[in-house]
Amino acid sequence: MRRPALLPLTATLASAALLLAACSGTAGDDASGAPDASGDAGAGVATPSAGGTLVYASGDAEPTCLDPHVGGNYPQALLASQFLEPLVGRDADGTITPWLATEWTTSDDGLTWDFTLAERTFTDGTAFDAEAVKANVEHLKDPDTGSSTGYLALAKVDSVEVVDAQHARFHLSEPDAALLESLSQPWTAMESPTGIARGTDANCLAPVGTGPFVVTGWTPQQQVDLVRNDDYVRPDGTAEPALLDGITWRFLPDAATRYAALISGEVQVIDNPQPDTIAAADADSSLGVEHIDAPRPGSVNRIELNSGQAPFDDVAVREAFIRAADPEPGIETLFAGVTERSFSPLASVEPLAYSDPDLFTTDVEAANALLDQAGWTTRDADGVRTKDGNRLTVRMPVSTNQSVAAEQSLFEQIQANVAGVGFELVLEPMDLGAWYTALGNKEYEAVSAPYTKVGPDVLRILYHSDGTVPAPSGYFANHAFVRDAELDGWLDEAASTQDDDRRAELVQQAQQRVLEGFYILPLYDQQNHFLVRGATGVDVLHTVSTPTFVDASLTS
Secondary structure (H helix, E strand, O other), rough: OOOOOOOOOOOOHHHHOOOOOOEEOOOEEEOOOOEEOOOOOOOOOOEEEOEEEEEEOOOOOOOOOOOOEEEHHHHHHHHHHOOOOOOEOOOOOOOEEEEOOEEEOOOOOOOEEEEOOOOOEEOOOEEEHHHHHHHHHHEEEEEEEOOOHHHHHOOOOOEEEEOOEEEEEEEEEEOOOOHHHHHHOHHOOEEHHHHOOOHHHHHOOOOOOOOOOOEEOOOEOOOOEEOOOOOOOOOOOEEEOOOEEEEEEEEOOOHHHHHHHHHOOEEEOOEOOHHHHHHHHOOOOOOOOOEEEEOOOOEEEEEEEOOOOOOOOOHHOOOOOOOHOOOOOHHHHHOOOOOOOOOOOOOOOOOOOOOHHHHHHOHHHHHHHHHHHOOEEEEEOOOOOOEOOOOOOOEEEEEEOOOOOHHHHHHHHHHHHHHHHOOOOEEEEEOOOHHHHHHOOOOOEEOOOOOOOOOOOOHHHHHOOHHOOOOOOOOOOOOOOEEEHHHHHHHHHHHHOOOOOOOOHHHHHHHHHHHHOEEEEEEOOOOEEEEEEEEEEEEEOOOOOEEOOOOOEEOO
């Protein structure tokens, strides 16, 4: 099951100061919503060839479990998209498309959904059928699985009825307008029931799916090995396997090391490049590096202010922090023009995103006045405001696995800006595990917590009062601790209505309430950049913007 390790990168590569070049990459779709081979590795490269092993280097945290049903973070989605497939897909314009389910209908009351299933077989020989769908939903909803993202996505699914082998009937506790969006995600993708039955430990090492590749080995802190599924059937029913023999998925935390490996030819695809590196790519195309920009759907990157405890339980203090933060100059310089400032809770790729820039105008005078009005009128020797003997301290755990260096530098600039009006912003860099622990223990007043979910229903996950209650994994998504009964009502109705116009109206109202309550400081879209060299046909899925290599081939 395990393969020999790749040789370590040389010290020369690890320390190289390099520039890169890029050609704009755009993803395409066929009628099924699956990606096509629209990627181009740049002018002047050799023709593609079949076979070979593509090496991918990831800067995201290495998963502790490859089964995306367990927990449910983005590093799991990156990998799982290579070997698991969802019931439905999604086009670039947001249209839900067939995948493992070929068609579906819903009852007038929205409580019953019937899915017709494609004829497929998991790579361990287990049939993909209605029994498998039932087993997957039960696995996601079982508290012992420890799911968060998938568990929350399917919260309204009471049960799955096996009508016959190719027909599964979902019974819901209440209508769910986001059900198809939720079922398009890697965290709800279908796994072999035989694989699940092995138990969590075994399934975490190598989940079994119907996808174009198969997990054959995992060397912790180093790489995951995948080989081609020769029996792969595409979403449109075409039996056509991937061109590559396999993928070696390496974990290289350092951005300079990843890029050096790309230029040397040791790897063909990297993620999480630094913004200045991406900008340099646009200036010089001679290296034949393709840049794929694929912002994640759902929420934006934002700083959430914990309204459930002091000092941000006071809206005036929240507004003062936001008026003083002034992130825009930092975004412009640190991100080298590769992203734009957001003023919305939703990503720019979400059609229902609502913005209000006026709420986020920097105004130091107003920030000082707000803090005075809130009773933070005195300062200590360090210039930090005090009230009733307490310092105006804001703890902000920072996940070094999720925040690139440019973002960490942006937080430091915000730290200096808010200090000018008397805040002590304490940035606490830590790895992903410690970060989850800090959030679970509520040891924070501010946090930047990316959350990816297809569609505007992410607002319900992030800002409904129910989101303050931990999922079975222990994770809760409402880090701002928004508890607003009227907002809950809008989010509930938006999640259940089958009237698209009414849903859009409610989604805008909800966004306005979150913004006007100063619960968050929006920053920019969740960044998702890939650099490709030595390969062509690399694409992204239009669900949660994970890469796909089904049409990829190596070039020489």
